[in-house]
Amino acid sequence: MGYINTRECLDALEERGELVRIDTPVDAFIEAGAIQRRVFRAGGPALLFTKVKGCRFPMAANIYGTRERMRFIFRDTIATVQRLMKLKLNPMEALKKPWQYLGAPRTAWHTMPRTVETGPVMECEAALSALPGLVSWPMDGGAYVTLPQVYTESPDNPGFAGSNLGMYRVQLSGGEFLPEREVGLHYQIHRGIGHHHAQAIARSEPLRVNVFVGGPPAMTLAAVMPLPEGLAEVFFAGAMAGHRIPMVRHEGGLPIPAQADFCLCGRIMPGEQKPEGPFGDHLGYYSLTHDFPVMRVDRVYHRPDAVWPFTTVGRPPQEDTVFGEFIHELTAELVPSVFSGVHEVHAVDAAGVHPLLLAVGSERYVPYAEDRQPQELLTNAMALLGNTQTSLSKYVLIAAREDLAPGMSCHDIPAFLDHLLRRVDLARDLHFITRTTMDTLDYSGISLNQGSKLVLAAAGKVKRSLAAELPADLDLPRGFRDARVFAPGIMVLKGPAHRRKRDQQDPALDALGEALSQVRGIEGFPLIVVADDAAFTARDWDNFLWVAFTRSDPATDIYGAGAFTHAKHWGAKLAVIIDARLKTYHAPPLEPDPEVERRVDALGGPGGPLHGII
Template sequence: MGYKNTRECLDALEARGELVRIDASVDANVEIGAIQRRVFQAGGPALLFNHVKGCRFPMAANIFGTRDRMHFIFRDTIDMVERLMKLKMNPMELLKRPWKYIGAPLTGYNTMPKRVSSGPIMENETSVSSLPQLVSWPMDGGGYVTLPQVYTEEPDNPGFAGSNMGMYRVQLSGNDYVPDEEIGLHYQIHRGIGHHHAQALHKGEPLKVNVFVGGPPAMTLAAVMPLPEGLAEIFFAGAMAGHRISMVKRDGGLPVPAQADFCICGTIVEGVQKPEGPFGDHLGYYSLAHDFPVLKVDKVYHRDDAIWPFTTVGRPPQEDTMFGQFIHELTADLVPSVFAGVHEVHAVDAAGVHPLLLAVGSERYVPYAEERQPQELLTNALGLLGNTQTSLSKYVLIAAREDMASGSSCHDIPGFFRHMLERVDLTRDLHFITRTTIDTLDYSGISLNQGSKLIFAAAGSVKRELGTELPSGIDLPRGFRDPQVFAPGILVIKGPKHRRKRDQQDPALDRIGDMLNTVRGIEKFPMIVVADDAGFTARDWDNFLWVAFTRSDPATDIYGVGGFTHAKHWGADKAIVVDARLKTYHAPPLDPDPEVEKRVDALGAKGGPLYGII
């Protein structure tokens, strides 16, 4: 059976040698987050901080910090949940291999929450200001909950079946929030809580919200699980936990997990928004302060032995990367049943997840054609942009399975880029969607939540040989220099500092396209990226993906070598030029505090609690 609460889980990790207790006094303001990130990067253990300055509650981090640890925590249930997901894809499996699903009825039973009259969570009350005030990065606007389970129920259909539980950012302090009375609730577009909030606004009533922290680890996983709309996360939590989730029903309020460590109960009041942020986010930049709903706090509960689980985010990979990988393992076989014609997807973590989606689809619309071209692939790509969390993708690169070598995959990023660049017809296969919604955390667009998307499709035979050596005779406009080959078919060039306003193209990029059009052999490099630091960008694939796709908006920042527009279709004869410089309107990248890093170094020195770990 799975773990019922945080302490059970940590005790098991400690018995396995995968938890280190930190008895030194640490500061929740920047220091503790820096420790967690360093230990994660080192592949280190879970951490239990027993003495947090100014707070009586211990804090735990890096609980989900390795793939092996994720599998250990959910070892009792992962196989059955994977089988049940495959069963949804192919119900005939139950008839063919019934012995594999012997535990299926019990798993189904566990999905149903169990109503109880009381539980450990109801033992104590406290205040928001008494909770750990985690500040992950130097410019963060205040203390945050970073592993919250934000629970709401549909006003029109209350109850577990109409519930939503998501991991939405919660700001506990700072800015204009009234201490202990108000907290900030940041939820991005395309989130289930938004539907509940809209219903409450339509009915003219406040929306009840509970924020759970800790409890069964399966609840944390469920809060980040991209489930189809209408499937309650709390049901999935029971399946992953291996037991029914006990829920305490409060009079007039939403239910509370009996085994949670903390719960903040409150309501979103109509017409009240306040600035939330800044916050160092998982794209590797600060998300800036913007108006978001305010949660009016009613009660704050905690159990006797409460532990505050947390993580910090930043430029990938971070601990949340482990959630993404684990979710991919659970759901990979479901992709064809959710997206007809799509065989594989890869939301690229190094590029911040939503900015870049790689996919493999079928191209069967005209099987008798002499030369395959993207047709069904475009239907596939539009399906990806119209459903679930893949709808937030900014760049969708999709290839035909019929053209891919046996065993090849879009998870082989260098190989997939090579495949795409060899086959794409730049005059035909680039399809822009402009003035549309994009991820709230992506500042490359023309305004908050608004920018563009690009479908980059490739099918058919090889159309070009990709260059691996710098073409001779490259002449660049003033301010552009240091051209270098990053990978076959990809050039990186250093550009001058960006000085244009938002929603404006830069004529200097048109000029570089015109000048490169005269360079012999430039057609062997169909992708050219202009960056602030060519050496950094071309150092490795992680750097390249992060710079190229988090710092560009397709419609604004793609130019052409031989670019043209015909009947509202844009294409390029020889290459695309991606302006991946930091823009004047971008949020700043995350930079660590040198003094804090020195304190972390001391913990890793000989005799320190992290010696031999970091």
């Protein structure tokens, strides 16, 4: 059976040697988050801050900081849940190997929450100001809940079956929010809570919202799980927890997990919005201040021994990376059942997840063709852009499974890009979708929530050799320099500072494309990336992926050597150029506070609680 609450989980981790208590007073303002990130990068243990300055509640971090720890926490149920997912793929398996699925009915029973009259979470109340004021980055606009479980029910169809549980960030303080009465609720485009909010607005009613913090670890996992439309996250939580989640049916309000550490109960009033942000986000930049819904807080409940779990996000990898890897482990075999013809997907964490999606699909439409071209692959790519969280992808790079070497996976990024760049027809195989919806956190587009997408599909024979040395007569226009080979077929070079306005292309990049089209051998570099710092960008794959795909909008920032437009189709005869410079309108990258980093260094020194860990 899975852990029923946070304390039980932390006790088990401590007994296993996977938790360290920090009894030194720690500030929730910047310091606690900096410690968590440093310990995560070191592959270190979970942390329990027992003395938080100015706060009576302890804080816990890095609980899910390694895949091994994640598997340990869910060790009792992970195999059964995976079998249940396989059963969805092939129901006949249960008849062929019934002994493997004996636990399935019991797991199905666990999915249904259990209604109880009360629980530990209802025993105490607190003011909003009493909660830990976690500020993760220096420019954050206030304190945030960073592991929230935001629960709503459909106003048109109330109850667990019509519920949504999501991890939408909650701003506890700062800005224009009324102290002790209001918090900001930032939910991104294409989130389940949006459907409930729309229903409430149509009914001219407030939308009731409960924000849970802590409790069964399975509830935290469920809040980030990309489940199919219509499948309530609380049901998945029960399966992952290995027991029915006890929920208190609060009179006149939404249910509350009996074992949660905290619960903020409130309402979003129709038409009420206030500025939320800035917030240091998981793409590695600040998301800036924008109007989002306001939640009026009616009550804050907490259990007597409450612990405040938290994480921080920033440039990947971070603790949320582990969630993504674990979710992939659970769902990889379900991909073909959700996306017909798609065999594998990889939302690239180093590129911020949504900016870059790699995929393997089938290309069977014209199997008799002497040289196949992407056709079914385009159907596959459009399916990916039309369903679930993959619809937020900005770049979709998809290759035909029929062409892959045995054992090749799109999770092997260098090998996959090498395969794709050898086969893509740059004049034919780039397909743009312009002025469409995009990830709320991505500032590379033409406005908030709006930008473009690119599908780059490759199938058929090898079309070029990839160069490993710069062309001998490479002559760059003024302002461009420091060209270097990053990988076979990929060149990185430094460009002048960007000075254009949003939604404008840069004539300097057109001039670069024209100049490169005259260089002999440039066809050996089908991908050229222009950056502010070529050395940093070309240092490793993490840097390259982060710079190239988080700092560019396909329609605005792609140029070409031998570029042309024909019947509204854009292509390049020789090479594609991505302008990955920081733009005048981009949000600033996250930078740590040097003084706080020095304090963290001291904690890792001899005699410090983190000695030998960081």
